[in-house]
Amino acid sequence: MAHPSLYVDALQYNNWSEEVFKQINAGGLSAIHVTICYHEDFQEMVQNVIDWNRRFEDYDDLIFLGKTADDVRTAKAQGRTAIFFGYQNCSPIEDNIGLVEICHQLGARFMQLTYNNQSLLGTGCYEANDPGITRMGKQVIKEMNRVGLVVDMSHSAERSTMEAIEISERPIAITHANPVFWHAALRNKSNEVLKALGESGGMLGFSMYPHHLKGKSDCTLESFCTMIADTADVMGIENIGIGSDLCQNQPDSVVEWMRNGTWTRDRDFGEGTASAAGFPAQPDWFKDNRDFSNLESGLRSVGMSEKDVAAVMGENWLRFFESSFGPVNA
């Protein structure tokens, strides 16, 4: 193996291709949580699974469907990458709690309770008001806990996030976001959320999507890695990892669709603006999966111990996967 360390990324949504899978392999990623839903309903999500099944057939020397923590170890040993499915919205379960288990059976391991807007389960970070987890949301969290589908609050509003941490009987995740103390943004998280997440055994994945970065596309590796070390002080070194939010090779029409779906006739610019509506440029130290080793070097450069670097780069997510993806008593 070219990379002795275990690398796990808890969020990517690339325009998938042989080129990207080869970069993932070259970068030494053993596991990636990939988004297979932003606005899709159940049947549309199933089509995305079908598309992935074809990729698993075509590139089985590089990737395979990950279901358990053991699959990460297998991937590491074989020099391949385990692909774990997740949803950035609860739209695939529609209004049917029975679909929670069906989605798990089809491979889903993470589900956000909300994207940016109000959902049937909770409130997204772009709503003006956040009443917390709904009646259906409480039912669905219980069912997600039962089957081993991780609650992800990356795009949720503050109160809903605090309530999800409280209501969920298993640790939850914020797979891709950064702390507000470093860069104030609707998508980033307060110290209160970070502390509650850490105390409950949950995980935060650090995002390298420029709108979440201090200085955006000009953010430095040193600033990013210093922020990671500072966040460890807030919520614990064992509760943090990477969740890059890499959206490689996607046309701007994709971020337009992410923001607007089919819910509005006005045009919503989300984290962008009318004059800068597209995907922002990645910082030069994280262009694609081959740059994961830059993060490892960067963490060392800010004085993090080898053990802590390994924890952040992959071991923490592996431990979280181990305890999260099956029934409680399995």
Next chain:
Amino acid sequence: MAHPSLYVDALQYNNWSEEVFKQINAGGLSAIHVTICYHEDFQEMVQNVIDWNRRFEDYDDLIFLGKTADDVRTAKAQGRTAIFFGYQNCSPIEDNIGLVEICHQLGARFMQLTYNNQSLLGTGCYEANDPGITRMGKQVIKEMNRVGLVVDMSHSAERSTMEAIEISERPIAITHANPVFWHAALRNKSNEVLKALGESGGMLGFSMYPHHLKGKSDCTLESFCTMIADTADVMGIENIGIGSDLCQNQPDSVVEWMRNGTWTRDRDFGEGTASAAGFPAQPDWFKDNRDFSNLESGLRSVGMSEKDVAAVMGENWLRFFESSFGPVNA
């Protein structure tokens, strides 16, 4: 015509049959707003339209699909009944604002923004917290206003209802509910809502579903009609009508489905209780559509003028239909 007065009922959800249609005809109803959706998504709602299309074929001497106020006049002249479609939930538009116009094209004339729970658009009356109309809700109200689909807040929570009245550029309806001042219930409405509704030109339909009645199944006709007269004092005689919420011949499994749909694994009893989970018995003065004339007599008995009785029994709804079901400039 057996009935000189115009009768319009703004909400029924019966177990439809030849027997019921004959009672509707015998009762002299010229228009009924029927519910064709509680939890259905778009395609499931379309199947309900298909079922109604068969009924319109089979019983065209008694009923036909109503689309405009003129259809009510036609029905009255022909001794038939115009059936207007409505949804008690926004589930048929899923997360697609383009489906608002499609639903109108398929005959829908009323759509509740919420049933009892939080929806993508607003908050239902059984939620603990009500943050008001959502981002998507504001977009959808604008689109409903454009095409002539009436916003119905019968099952919505207080703040969402007040905001819908404020945001909607056309008068809205609460098709089936009663005032809290008469009978306190989560489904009944505060004087604040009633006043805002009246001042905006909106309509309230009085419900005879026993859980909404003072004394429930034992409610007297006199008490009900006195309440109607008192409500006229609060919100204006021109803004009230009947919305009986008649659910005739339905098995108890239907009310169980209304309450629980597929959103919960626990059992929700809604307005009922574990020991009285089924449909409650109708008051003896309103068993089916043949009892509409009892309401007319009852209103006269509490001293209401002939003109006001006619307004409540049907003329108010006819005027509201006239101004609500088409584009604004039609």
